[in-house]
Amino acid sequence: MEKKKIIRNDEKGIQKTRFIVQSIFAALCLWIGVEFYFFNQYLETNGATAFYSRPPGVDGFLPISSFMSFYLFLTTGEVHSAHPAGFFIFFSIVLMSLVFGKSFCSWFCPIGFISELVGDFGEKIFKRRLKLPKWLDYPLRSLKYLLLGFLAYSVIFLMSELALKSFLDSPYNQVSDVKMYYFFANISQTALIVIGVLFVLSIVIRNFWCRFLCPYGALLGIFSLLSPAKIQRNEKSCIDCGLCNKACPSFIKVDKVKTVISDECSTCLNCVDVCPVKDTLELKTLLPQKKRISKKNVAIGVVSIFYSCNRICNDNWQLEK
Numbered sequence: 203m204e205k206k207k208i209i210r211n212d213e214k215g216i217q218k219t220r221f222i223v224q225s226i227f228a229a230l231c232l233w234i235g236v237e238f239y240f241f242n243q244y245l246e247t248n249g250a251t252a253f254y255s256r257p258p259g260v261d262g263f264l265p266i267s268s269f270m271s272f273y274l275f276l277t278t279g280e281v282h283s284a285h286p287a288g289f290f291i292f293f294s295i296v297l298m299s300l301v302f303g304k305s306f307c308s309w310f311c312p313i314g315f316i317s318e319l320v321g322d323f324g325e326k327i328f329k330r331r332l333k334l335p336k337w338l339d340y341p342l343r344s345l346k347y348l349l350l351g352f353l354a355y356s357v358i359f360l361m362s363e364l365a366l367k368s369f370l371d372s373p374y375n376q377v378s379d380v381k382m383y384y385f386f387a388n389i390s391q392t393a394l395i396v397i398g399v400l401f402v403l404s405i406v407i408r409n410f411w412c413r414f415l416c417p418y419g420a421l422l423g424i425f426s427l428l429s430p431a432k433i434q435r436n437e438k439s440c441i442d443c444g445l446c447n448k449a450c451p452s453f454i455k456v457d458k459v460k461t462v463i464s465d466e467c468s469t470c471l472n473c474v475d476v477c478p479v480k481d482t483l484e485l486k487t488l489l490p491q492k493k494r495i496s497k498k499n500v501a502i503g504v505v506s507i508f509y510s511c512n513r514i515c516n517d518n519w520q521l522e523k
Contacts, residue, residue, distance in 0.1 A: 215475035216497035220308065223505060224315040231312045234259040242383055260379050261288030265418055267375055268292040270357055274366050282370045285379070287512075294511035298504055299425040303432070305504045307412060307419055308468035314412055314419075320401065321408035321451065332406060333453055342414040343466075350417040408451055413466070423465030430487045431495055433462040433473065439482045446473035446483055456483070471497055 240254035261268065268288035275281055281289055295306045307314045325331055334342065357366070369375055385393070403410040412419050435446075437460060446456040452466035456473045469485070474497065477483040485495045495503075 216471050216501060217475055219498075219501050220470065223309055223501065224312075224318075227310045228312045228315050230259070231262075234262075238379070238383060242380065245380075256379075258287035259291075261285040262291040263382060264288050264378055265292075266353065267370070267378055269353065270366060270370060272296070273357055274363070274370065277363060282367070284370050284375055290512050294508050295422065296425055297511060298507045299422045300429055301431065301507060302500060302504055303426040303429045303467055303469040304419065304422045304465070305469040305500070306422060306508075308470035309501075309504045310508060313416070314409070314468075317404055317409045317412050318451070320404045324405035324408060327405065331408060331448070334407060345414050346417050346420040349415070350420040353417060413452070420465075426467065426469075427463065427465060430489050431469070431485055432488055433467065433469075433471075434484060434486045434492070435460055435462075436482045436484075439479050441479055441482075443478060445476045445478065449473050449476040461488070469500065471500065 234257045237254055237257040238260045240252070241256050243251050244254055264285055265288075267285050268291065271282045271285065271289040272292045275289065275293075295310075298306050308318075333339070361369070374381075400411055407413070433456065435456065440457070442457060444457050447454075447458075449472040450456055451470065451472060452464070452468065454462060454464050454467055454473075456462055471485065474483045474485065485497070485500060486492045487495065
């Protein structure tokens with residue numbers, strides 16, 4: 203058998219850039235939380251404290267309301283006035299998934315970011331990446347799709363357009379952000395136990411919440427299958443080192459396929475970074491031709507889509523109001 207020549211891939215990795223993007227977005231989420239805290243303090247004291255306006259970004263933490271607003275938009279073309287920023291954030295995330303796959307999960311999501319850090323901590327403890335057996339992994343992975351299916355069925359099939367608008371107009375939805383704040387501000391013992399259990403499980407099994415329970419990730423995973431951008435492996439130059447397989451946080455067998463088509467792929471590009479052979483693992487467009495997408499352009503692309511879409515859409519919404 204002819205020995206394959208190793209050509210070292212000296213292209214700089216993208217993981218440092220991705221970590222910076224994740225950190226900045228996590229800091230932004232914390233700042234939104236601080237602003238929302240002072241906003242609630244102003245309301246609770248009936249204006250006795252300093253005035254703080256409600257940060258629009260808090261709508262991003264209302265996924266059910268945002269999903270319902272997005273579905274209303276698809277059916278009527280109307281952007282509902284309750285929590286409009288949530289709709290725009292949801293729209294940008296869906297668009298990002300259609301262009302670059304489930305990239306929101308690995309580039310922006312604060313829960314995904316925390317899960318990665320916890321997973322890294324777990325690997326340092328166990329000295330390896332633990333994985334559940336297939337007979338247990340597959341049924342557990344279906345849970346997030348069952349949760350998504352329940353939500354989608356409840357909204358799409360059980361709610362008429364009138365019922366949908368009535369819920370979005372309801373006082374409950376109008377103050378759902380405040381209710382969310384009080385849920386965490388006065389968190390119950392049960393909720394703390396659940397969060398603690400999920401934290402411990404995430405140490406043992408990397409990305410436990412994201413892999414098994416997150417319905418948002420399930421939805422983005424479905425949209426990502428429609429994305430033309432896919433990681434592709436050059437079978438001729440591949441040396442079967444298996445590094446890409448070991449680096450994948452979603453346990454995708456990258457070294458066994460020509461094109462990675464998986465709802466679990468989050469375009470984190472870990473596999474591309476660790477590949478030792480130049481031009482062997484690359485992110486490419488499937489149609490109309492297989493054109494390479496550089497890692498730098500992925501970073502620029504995901505940030506640009508998220509920022510531009512929210513900025514333009516929110517500006518237009520303010521003008522329409």
